[in-house]
Amino acid sequence: MATAVHFGAGKIGLGFIGDLLHQSGYHIVFADVVEKTVAQLRKEKQYRLFLIDHDYQERIIDNVDAVSSIQDPDGVVEAMTHADIVTTSVMASNLPKVAPLIAKGLKARLEKHLPKMTVMACENAIMGTDILKKAMLDTGVMTSEQLEQAAVYPNTAVDRVVFDGHHHGQEGIEVGDAYELAIERGKLLDPNSEPIKGAEYVDNLEMYLQRKIYIINCGHAISAYLGQVHGYHTVQEVLHNERLLHQVKAAMAESAAALEAKYHFSKQSLQDYIETMFVKRMTTPGLSDPVTRVGREPIRKLSPNDRIIGPANECESFGLDNQYLLRGAACALLFHNPDDKQAVKMQQFIQTHGIEKAIAQYTKIQPNSAMFEKLLKAYWEAKAKLPANVGNAK
Known part of the structure; x- marks a missing residue:
């Protein structure tokens, strides 16, 4: 089974990107700074979504794990060496904060001669993946050439309604049916591939x-x-x-x-x-x-x-x-x-x-x-x- 490492286990991470990664068949490892969230995901291996447009019907997102990017950065790097895709939803202003750890993960992949992976920042920002890539270069962990050898970096456009929710006696994330995830087709490893199902692949992002x-x-x-x-x-x-x-x-x-x-x-x-x-x-x-x-x-x-x-x-x-x-x-x-x-x-x-x-x-x-x-x-x-x-x- 393919693995995805997702930075950010907030409402967008769990309710939007995590949902689509799950529907695409990935085992998802969430990297987050909130210890309580990490501990809960590690223990339960799943979480709940409530579908706003369907009377808050419950959807279980399972086959998940989590690792603390503060307490266990080596664990995050290790998870990246087993992953096929890395995504983020940490807010654009926090991309420089996660950039060093992602760069270390990519460098570890290079040292193990692992194939190129896909890295995408799924943020409310224009060309967010470009921002992340520059932030990784600025860390000095990797050269520009090494970054290009390690991964491809499609930009994305994201949009979905997500809220905290409590229904049926359970805590979870409320999500609406309508969403938008547009991904740059030309920057994929294979322009004809669909690494995330349900996304729209476009030529002019x-x-x-x-x-x-x-x-x-x-x-x-x-x-x-x-x-x-x-x-x-x-x-x-x-x-x-x-x-x-x-x-x-x-x-x-x-x-x-x-x-x-x-x-x-x-x-x-x-x-x-x-x-x-x-x-x-x-x-x-x-x-x-x-x-x-x-x-x-x-x-x-x-x-x-x-x-x-x-x-x-x-x-x-x-x-x-x-x-x-x-x-x-x-x-x-x-x-x-x-x-x-x-x-x-x-x-x-x-x-x-x-x-x-x-x-x-x-x-x-x-x-x-x-x-x-x-x-x-x-x-x-x-x-x-x-x-x-x-x-x-x-």
Whole structure:
């Protein structure tokens, strides 16, 4: 039986990538830093998924194991020497943290003269596997030539609704039917192969990555940031407010217009994508997605090529409207969460240096440009609405 090593036993790892790897016939070894999760997977050798669209029917994912990447890094390396594929779902910002261990595993494979394997980062990031590969090279564990000898590195685009769940007296992960896993066909060992069943193998991944990040991730994040400004606690509360739902959909429609201009997606297909992959899924009865979780790491989400500023920049380049995207960015600049390091850092920067320097620092939008002025204006308008119990609002 083929073996997969997956870094990250969180909700995406268990509920999405682990599910597809299981359905593809792999024995899965999860590498994670949470000792409790590792111990439970090692003991039970299985876990449960609850199918949201099927009255939370239970699906058992078995034939799994786990190893601690903190307590037993040698065990992770050893597992990689028996694997055919390595995948990750650790969040893009954590890829540099897992890169040294993955590089050591690949080096061990080379030393044992094992065949090339497939390494894929399944993250909410554009070209996440490229990010991981560069991070591995930066460790100095392997040379560029050795990395090429050890593995192939297809990029992916990922999307699935996953939540913690408790049903039938059991703990597990809630998952929706709809998902997207697009994989770069041209970077596979065999372009005609399907290492993960149920994935879509594409020749131009960038257009699918941007569609997912610039529409779904964009709408999700803006829902959270709008929600906090208006005093809501969950994304679902935001989307059940018709006025705020209109603003979220308007921002996604601006992104869609840029993607239509850039990649020639049909307008109708993008409208359907918004309704099916975002609105329908995010308003599924019973779902509760906290704005503090969805909005976490605002610095990353405000970066020039990410989910809000990225499509706003594309709109600007095509001469398209981006007012709702910039309103979303303004709300992101107001995001407060004392448990999120990036949110704390950003608010401290704003307090110390002012909002103008913060916009330039985090979005890289040029000061005094029309886009900069629109965002600044939107920031002050949103700040005036911020509830007094959020951060230091006055």
